[in-house]
Amino acid sequence: MSAHDRLVGAATLKRLRLARGWSLADTARAVIGKATEIRQPFDVSVASVQRSVARWESSTRPILPGDRYQLLLAHLYAYGTDGRVCLGSGSDFAELLDALAHLGESERRLEELRTLLVRTATDSGAGLLALLGPSVEGALSRALDDPCRLDEGVLDALRLVVADVNGRVGSLPFVRLQILLAPVIESCRRLLGGSVPDALRLGLQTVAAQAYTLGGRLAFETRDDEASRALYAEATNAAGAVGVPWRRSVVHMSHALVTLYSTPGLGAAQQLVDAAVRDARAGGSVTIRARAHALQAEIAARRGAAKHARAALALAWFDMDADRDGDPAGTSFSTAHLRGFEGVTSLYVGDASDAHDYFANSSAALRAPRERVQRAIVTTDQALARIRLNEPESAADLLHGCIDAASSMGGRVASIRLKRARRQLRPWRTEDWFAALDDHLIDSLGA
Structure with missing residues (x-):
């Protein structure tokens, strides 16, 4: 400084x-x-x-x-x-x-302070109002009473709140994030049901699609599948109304991932991934196309379709290596994420040793607070690779850290993956280290 x-x-x-x-x-x-x-x-x-x-x-x-x-x-x-608690701009x-x-304070320390006070806001029941700037609260109230009075300032504030909540995945438990996001979802519904200015309708649809998508994911993570499905349906409609195909592709991909863990079989998730790929290929974001192809590779690998999985993975890498300068979704998917998909492909239709190395590299690169959930999932998959390599005790060592992460966030996917890994370790259930892992799972996740 x-x-x-x-x-x-x-x-x-x-x-x-x-x-x-x-x-x-x-x-x-x-x-x-x-x-x-x-x-x-x-x-x-x-x-x-x-x-x-x-x-x-x-x-x-x-x-x-x-x-x-x-x-x-x-x-x-x-x-x-x-x-009243107020943490927003201004x-x-x-x-x-x-x-x-x-x-001279570091960005990391400032983010820690902000996260702590957001947690305080959810404790006090302040919710959305805490994340709005002091000048926006009244404008939002007026717009909700009369949608014709919606202005760019309110729209920007809602957009920032959605981004803020999304950015705290991994830093705050999912139930707290739901508390913060719920008023934004309801505000979007009420505003879209009224006569908002024509010039702002597409922007509102975009914010609504993002809020509903995140809401669908949070509802899934907190085990409310009915609410999750309804929110994803709203998100699909809102994104479709925007007329930008890659935005609807994002909705389909998020929906596909939760469907993969909430619906038996691969058929429903496959349909959503296929729709995501079609929308992604319609253009607008090379990064989203790479992510869609990566998810396509995972579904194919889980089906045992090795040739199709590797072809989709090759397309994902081709997209990631393309010129992404100016990509509207350029930071939403990285090579670290793609290595995780590469690991999943190898785990199901390839070599477990290769899968382990892909997972290790991906986990090492996923260090941002927002990536904590993904890191726990990837590390659990890394443990599965160790089990297949006949290194069960080493796998259990990895899983202890994953249990702590899943417990602090309340994440459903990480918990499901952990339980599957635990089942894979049952042949060693007489070992002391297995008992220690079981105790940790029961104490932290009740399973």
């Missing part, structure tokens, strides 16, 4: 304080009070904290608040002057994170 950046951060902290009418001593008392409120009291005098606040706001050599103070400031500024909390960034 440059000296100028640090001064900007210090000035932002001072502006936040003054906007609430607080003196340095008032801020110190508020910080100490918040520490007691969240049950993290510390034995520090008001004068001592006041000196720290002054150092953060110094106009010559400001310093970055320590981790504990950052946590307390985050809890302090997450609440508006009306006492909120005091967003301004605080910007100040900390200018003072």
